[in-house]
Every structure is written in C-alpha cells, then in structure tokens.
Amino acid sequence: MLPLVQCSLYFIVSIYMKYIAGLCLALGLLQDTYAQNDTTRNMDEVVLYSNKFAERKKYIVQKVDLITAQRIAEVNAPTMAELLQNSGQVFVQKSQMGGGSPVLRGFEASRILLVVDGIRMNNAIYRAGHHQYLITVDQNMLDRVEVLYGPASTLYGSDALGGAVLMRTRQPQLSVSGKTSFNANTLIRYGSAANERTVHTDFNVGGRKWAWLQSYTVSDFGDLRMGDHYPDKYPNFGRRSQYITRIGGIDSIVKNSDDRIQRNSAYRQWDLMQKLLFRPSERVNHTLNLQWSSSTDIPRYDRLQDVRNGALRWAQWYYGPQERGLAAYELNVAKLGFFDNLRLNASYQHIEESRHQRAYRSNNLDNRLEEVNVGNFTLDGKKFWQQHELTLGLDAQLNGVNSKANRTDIATGVRTKLDARYPDGQNTMNYYGAYAQHLWKLGGGKWVINDGLRLQAVSLRSQINDNSFFNLPFNSIEQDNLALTGNIGAAYTPRAGSRITASLASGFRSPNVDDLVRIFESGNNQLIVPNKDIDPEYTYTADLGFAQQLGSAVKIEANGFYTWFRNAIALAPFSLNGQSQVQYNGALVPVFANQNVNKAYLYGAQASVTADFTQALSFFSTLTYTYGRLQQPGKSETPLDHIPPVYGRTSIRYAAAKWKAEAFALYNGWKKIRDYNSSGEDNQQYATPEGMPSWYTLNLNASWSPVSFVTLQAGVENILDRNYRVFASGFSAPGRNVVVSVRVKI
Numbered sequence: 001m002l003p004l005v006q007c008s009l010y011f012i013v014s015i016y017m018k019y020i021a022g023l024c025l026a027l028g029l030l031q032d033t034y035a036q037n038d039t040t041r042n043m044d045e046v047v048l049y050s051n052k053f054a055e056r057k058k059y060i061v062q063k064v065d066l067i068t069a070q071r072i073a074e075v076n077a078p079t080m081a082e083l084l085q086n087s088g089q090v091f092v093q094k095s096q097m098g099g100g101s102p103v104l105r106g107f108e109a110s111r112i113l114l115v116v117d118g119i120r121m122n123n124a125i126y127r128a129g130h131h132q133y134l135i136t137v138d139q140n141m142l143d144r145v146e147v148l149y150g151p152a153s154t155l156y157g158s159d160a161l162g163g164a165v166l167m168r169t170r171q172p173q174l175s176v177s178g179k180t181s182f183n184a185n186t187l188i189r190y191g192s193a194a195n196e197r198t199v200h201t202d203f204n205v206g207g208r209k210w211a212w213l214q215s216y217t218v219s220d221f222g223d224l225r226m227g228d229h230y231p232d233k234y235p236n237f238g239r240r241s242q243y244i245t246r247i248g249g250i251d252s253i254v255k256n257s258d259d260r261i262q263r264n265s266a267y268r269q270w271d272l273m274q275k276l277l278f279r280p281s282e283r284v285n286h287t288l289n290l291q292w293s294s295s296t297d298i299p300r301y302d303r304l305q306d307v308r309n310g311a312l313r314w315a316q317w318y319y320g321p322q323e324r325g326l327a328a329y330e331l332n333v334a335k336l337g338f339f340d341n342l343r344l345n346a347s348y349q350h351i352e353e354s355r356h357q358r359a360y361r362s363n364n365l366d367n368r369l370e371e372v373n374v375g376n377f378t379l380d381g382k383k384f385w386q387q388h389e390l391t392l393g394l395d396a397q398l399n400g401v402n403s404k405a406n407r408t409d410i411a412t413g414v415r416t417k418l419d420a421r422y423p424d425g426q427n428t429m430n431y432y433g434a435y436a437q438h439l440w441k442l443g444g445g446k447w448v449i450n451d452g453l454r455l456q457a458v459s460l461r462s463q464i465n466d467n468s469f470f471n472l473p474f475n476s477i478e479q480d481n482l483a484l485t486g487n488i489g490a491a492y493t494p495r496a497g498s499r500i501t502a503s504l505a506s507g508f509r510s511p512n513v514d515d516l517v518r519i520f521e522s523g524n525n526q527l528i529v530p531n532k533d534i535d536p537e538y539t540y541t542a543d544l545g546f547a548q549q550l551g552s553a554v555k556i557e558a559n560g561f562y563t564w565f566r567n568a569i570a571l572a573p574f575s576l577n578g579q580s581q582v583q584y585n586g587a588l589v590p591v592f593a594n595q596n597v598n599k600a601y602l603y604g605a606q607a608s609v610t611a612d613f614t615q616a617l618s619f620f621s622t623l624t625y626t627y628g629r630l631q632q633p634g635k636s637e638t639p640l641d642h643i644p645p646v647y648g649r650t651s652i653r654y655a656a657a658k659w660k661a662e663a664f665a666l667y668n669g670w671k672k673i674r675d676y677n678s679s680g681e682d683n684q685q686y687a688t689p690e691g692m693p694s695w696y697t698l699n700l701n702a703s704w705s706p707v708s709f710v711t712l713q714a715g716v717e718n719i720l721d722r723n724y725r726v727f728a729s730g731f732s733a734p735g736r737n738v739v740v741s742v743r744v745k746i
Contacts, residue, residue: 046058048066050155062489063148064149072139076715084145086649090102090147091644095730097266098135098298099130100134105561106602106627108681111128111159111161112162112164117167119345121133123372129681138217141170141271146165148160150162150561154435154454154487157395157397157431157456158431161539169291172276174207174277182205182206183204185200185202187743193224193735201215210278213273214274217270223263226261227722227733233693241255244312244315253360264299269295269296272292274288275288275290283333284333287331287332289330290327294323297320303357311360315362325351327347331343338383339383340382341381343380345378347376347377349376351371364407365408366418369404371403372399387440392436395434397431401422419469424465425476435453450487450489450491455482458483458536485507486506488505489505489543504543505540506538507538515594517530527589528594529592534596535596540564558608559607562602565602572597598631599631607622616655621649624647640677641682648667658704665697665699671727692728702715711743712740712742718733718736
C-alpha cells in the first residue's frame with residue numbers, strides 16, 4: 001500500500017506546486033510568517049507539548065500544526081471552531097451556529113480527541129456524528145493550540161484515531177520584580193453578519209511565589225445572515241424563505257421578510273476561568289484550574305429546515321444550555337527520584353446537555369436531558385539520559401451518565417414519561433491506561449527515532465430500568481475491552497532546512513455509551529436503536545513526510561498517509577424485535593443501528609508552500625486531500641462518511657512595527673453526491689441534488705497599534721458575499737461580515 005501513498009502524495013504535490021508557482025509568478029513575491037504561526041522559521045526553536053512535556057519540533061516525527069497566542073489574537077475568531085477553520089488546515093462542519101466539529105484525516109467527533117490543559121474532554125456520550133463541544137473552550141484564553149495528525153493513542157488513549165486537538169490555556173504569571181504585579185487585557189469585538197457582540201477581560205495578579213489569573217468572556221450572536229451571491233445553478237440554495245412562529249398561541253408558518261437571515265439561529269455564551277499558581281521553589285509548581293462554560297438554548301438550525309408532508313416539520317428543535325465545568329489540580333516537580341520531570345493532574349468535569357423538540361402544531365415538547373460526571377487522573381514522568389528520552393505515564397478516566405426524558409404538554413403543563421436517549425439506569429464507562437514513549441537521537445541529532453506502547457483497558461456498564469418503550473431484547477449491556485497500541489517512526493535531517501519523516505502508528509477506540517445504547521431519530525428519518533454487539537475500532541496508519549528549504553526564501557512541506565480502518569463502526573440497516581420498520585414520532589421509519597462494517601481505508605495528503613523575501617511581507621498556502629471507502633463482504637465499496645472535499649487556504653501578509661494586514665482566500669472543492677455516505681453523517685438532505693458545490697471566499701483583516709497598549713482591528717470576511725455551505729453542514733456560512741474590535745493591554 002505504501003506505493004499508493006507515494007503516488008497519491010506525488011500527484012497532489014505536483015499539481016499543487018504548479019498551482020502555487022503560477023500564483024507566485026503573478027504576485028511576484030513569495031512570503032512566509034504565518035506558516036509557523038508567528039513562532040519562528042527555525043524548527044530548532046519551535047517548542048511543542050504534544051509529547052506531554054516540552055519538546056523541540058524537530059524531534060517529533062508526527063505531523064503537528066501549532067497556533068500560538070499571538071496568531072489567535074490576529075485571527076480574532078468568534079469561537080474556537082472558527083479559529084480552526086480559518087487556519088485552512090482543519091476542516092470544520094457545522095449544524096448550527098453554536099457548533100463546530102473538526103475533521104482530521106477523515107475522522108470526526110468521537111474519533112478525534114479534544115484535550116484542554118492535558119485533560120481529556122471526550123467522555124462517554126461523545127457522539128460519532130457532528131458535535132458542538134469545541135466551542136466550550138474560550139479561545140481568548142488559550143496560550144496555544146497544537147493539532148496532531150494521525151493516531152495519538154499511545155500518549156492519549158482511546159478515541160484519537162484521526163488525531164487530537166490539544167488546547168493549552170494561559171498560565172498565571174509570577175512577578176519578576178519581587179513586588180506584586182498587576183496586568184489586564186480587554187477585548188471588545190463586533191461582527192456584522194450575526195450582529196455579534198463579544199466582551200472579554202482578564203487580569204493577572206502576581207507575587208514572588210504565587211499568581212492569580214481570572215478571565216470572563218460573554219458573546220451574543222444574533223440570527224446569522226448568509227451570503228447573497230448564489231451558485232448560478234442553485235439560486236435558492238439555503239434560502240430561509242419560511243419559518244415557524246407562534247401567533248395567538250398557535251404555530252404558524254410565516255414568510256421570512258429577508259430570506260438571507262437564518263431565523264432561529266441566535267444564541268449567547270459565557271466563559272469563565274480562574275487559575276491559581278503557587279511556586280514554593282524553583283523545582284515545584286502547584287496549579288488550581290477552574291473553568292466554566294455555559295450558554296442559552298442553542299437552536300438546532302439544520303433540523304428546523306426539515307420538511308414532512310410538504311411543510312416544515314419542527315416548530316422547536318434546540319439544545320438546552322451547553323454546560324461544561326472543570327476543576328483541576330496540577331503538580332509539576334523537577335528532579336524527583338528517577339524522573340527529571342514529573343507531572344500529576346487530578347480533575348473533575350461536570351457536563352450538562354439536553355435536546356428539546358416539538359413538531360409543528362403539536363403541544364408535545366419532548367425533553368431529553370443528559371448529565372455526565374467525569375473524574376480524570378494522569379501521572380506523567382520524563383527521564384533524560386545520553387541521547388535518550390523516556391516518558392512514562394498512568395491515566396484513568398471515570399464516567400457516570402445520567403439520562404432522563406419527559407414530554408411536556410405546553411398547553412396544560414402536564415409532564416409524562418418519555419424514552420430517554422440513553423438507558424435510564426446506571427451508566428458507567430471507565431478507562432485505565434499505562435504507556436511508555438521513547439525518543440532516541442542519533443548522529444548528532446540528524447536521526448531521531450520515536451517509539452512507544454500503550455496498554456488500555458475500558459469497561460462499560462449500562463442498565464435499562466424502563467424497557468417498556470421499545471421492548472429491547474436485553475435490559476443491560478456490559479463490555480470489557482483491552483487494547484495494545486503503539487507507534488514507531490524516524491526523522492532524518494540530512495542538512496539544515498531539509499527533513500524526511502516516516503512512521504507507523506496504531507489507534508484504538510472503544511465504543512462508548514452513545515455508540516452502544518443511544519436511541520435517536522436521525523436527520524434522514526431513520527430510527528437509531530441500541531446494539532450491544534459492537535467491537536472496538538482500530539486504525540493502522542503509515543505516514544511519510546518531507547520538508548525542504550529552497551534557498552533563503554521558499555520552503556515546501558508535504559505529508560501523505562494511508563490508514564487501514566478495522567472494525568469500523570457505522571450505521572447500517574437493523575431489525576428491532578424482527579421488524580425493519582417501526583412507528584416513531586408519528587411516522588413509519590426504518591430501523592438502523594451502529595455495527596462493525598468490517599473494514600475501511602483512507603488515504604490523503606497535505607502540502608504547503610511558504611516563503612519570504614523581506615521581514616515585512618509574507619506568503620503562505622496549504623492544500624489538503626482525503627479519500628475514504630468502506631469495504632463490506634460481498635458488496636462493492638461505498639463512500640466512508642466524514643470525508644471532506646479538497647480544501648485549503650492562501651494568504652499574503654504584511655507586518656510592520658505598528659501595522660499588520662492580511663489578505664487570504666479559503667476554498668473547498670466539490671463534494672459530489674456519489675461520494676456521500678447515504679446512511680451516515682454526510683447530511684446529503686442539506687446539499688443540492690448534485691452534492692455540495694465548491695466555493696471560495698476572499699477576506700481581508702488589518703490591525704493598528706497607535707500606542708503599545710492599544711490595538712485596533714478591522715476586517716471584512718467573505719468580501720464577495722458568496723452564499724455557500726461547508727460539506728455536511730445544514731447551516732449556511734456567514735455572508736459578508738465586517739468585523740471591528742479593540743484590544744487594550746494594561
């Protein structure tokens with residue numbers, strides 16, 4: 001299979017280089033500062049934390065993209081989802097404005113691991129479909145984001161099949177003068193497309209041994225306006241011509257006075273963070289980390305477009321407040337016994353989410369509420385000797401899920417029982433793991449060998465108390481899974497500015513509560529029912545990459561991969577008590593369930609060009625291609641869901657002492673309907689009959705610092721006011737968006 005990877009890589013890079021070369025000739029300039037996200041062009045100096053502890057990028061074989069705090073401020077995105085999307089290197093799907101589901105190498109949702117401050121965010125109910133959990137992290141308080149591509153199970157355990165998004169929040173700062181110090185930051189931002197208003201403030205009080213960091217962010221998003229420049233063939237694509245409102249206590253379908261306004265997409269969100277740092281000596285740090293994120297109800301916009309019998313189906317379909325609370329204690333010690341560095345982290349997370357839906361002219365409001373309590377523990381240690389580095393670790397995550405449901409008559413207020421999304425009894429899912437990661441530097445650092453192993457145990461227990469709704473053939477589900485995963489890779493640096501990497505890695509994901517026992521009606525009007533006979537998923541990925549400096553101005557990078565996906569879990573037709581169709585929500589619907597469809601494969605490549613001839617003017621461009629297919633015995637290959645079309649970003653940037661400006665284009669290729677997975681999560685009902693059209697946007701932003709403590713930012717996104725949707729999204733992207741903001745630093 002490796003020749004296929006090499007051929008695919010050669011094909012995409014050769015075409016891409018022709019495209020870039022033509023663009024560069026037209027511009028007459030080649031630049032690069034964005035590519036390293038404002039850290040440095042020197043790989044020797046780029047420091048990453050993807051290997052648990054600080055490590056220079058040149059010693060990490062796995063592909064990693066870095067977004068620094070400075071770059072986060074320059075991008076000035078309203079949410080964490082938009083921050084990743086605007087990088088051009090991560091594909092992000094949206095079902096509603098209050099959402100954003102990243103895709104890495106054709107894997108999404110529960111197959112991507114989200115980590116904040118070293119703590120797993122993924123829990124027992126992270127679904128395989130698109131989700132919104134990313135936006136519960138306040139991007140305004142991030143020190144950095146590191147995106148790992150490919151399996152990351154050795155260090156981080158289950159779920160990291162396609163990669164991981166590692167988010168590190170800012171640390172409290174001690175005083176450097178010996179006297180108590182104080183500093184603060186304030187951001188006020190406005191975006192016209194959603195009438196968005198964001199206010200953020202944070203302050204730091206630092207002493208010689210202790211420091212306190214506090215932050216608050218509040219965002220208010222109105223109904224989003226989509227673009228007005230439609231594809232010629234689809235002049236009505238995405239238009240919101242009608243919506244449902246209540247008039248005189250009766251649901252009424254009314255005409256939208258402006259069909260570019262996506263009615264019922266607005267929401268508000270607030271985020272708080274507190275950190276206390278205590279450093280009694282140079283060797284020891286104690287950190288208390290408190291985070292809270294909450295929101296108003298978030299309309300599920302894609303479902304509000306659903307039609308049944310020629311009319312809008314849902315009068316209401318919304319998520320209740322998305323709440324995430326975190327309390328964590330971290331201990332860092334240098335030079336303790338065998339280890340040169342030791343880190344202990346103990347944390348508790350509390351997550352609440354709910355779904356609420358009511359059909360048109362029905363008084364029945366169905367409410368399904370989930371509460372998850374998660375305990376995390378990690379212990380990581382690092383040892384240096386000669387040319388070797390050894391990282392050892394133990395970790396555990398304990399999940400408890402409480403699922404409830406009721407139906408409320410909005411006319412009388414009477415509540416009755418309803419089938420819950422998950423079993424209404426006790427649901428637990430616990431992860432236990434131990435790992436070792438080794439790094440060996442040879443030939444004065446020209447050769448680097450990475451290798452590692454992890455042993456992971458996962459147990460799941462789920463109990464159904466009330467089985468009267470569906471009469472499932474079982475009342476409980478129990479699973480115990482054990483997995484051994486690993487990685488091995490090498491990086492070769494024959495000379496300065498040149499690097500070749502190759503690696504093999506395995507990934508593992510144990511089916512969670514959402515995979516095994518959820519009951520859910522999909523957007524395709526399919527009833528999803530429990531299936532207790534699901535095995536863990538495994539991936540085996542081969543990576544090949546290179547980077548080459550051409551002279552002093554131009555650098556090219558490319559990375560190709562091939563993934564063998566085994567025991568892939570996907571929706572497939574199923575029977576419930578011998579029936580392939582059942583009555584649900586007033587209609588006869590087909591029965592589906594998650595099943596191991598045996599195997600699948602994915603391959604793809606990412607390439608980028610960076611360059612600079614001056615310190616002020618810069619250029620960067622990147623392009624990503626992914627392909628995936630399911631293989632089922634006795635059947636022809638079918639498209640694997642979550643596979644994005646070709647996508648990328650090209651930018652030109654100017655940076656001076658007080659001024660910065662950037663012009664950039666974001667673009668996606670066609671996703672033809674033949675490449676959709678009709679029973680998966682590709683949402684072809686929200687696309688055109690031919691699929692999702694290709695699109696591009698032109699964008700401009702600039703900043704000016706008249707004095708050292710004030711920065712004024714302004715920009716225009718989607719200058720051409722194009723109307724488009726990102727693949728698999730049921731929500732149209734913003735139209736022309738004028739963004740202005742003020743940052744003050746004291």
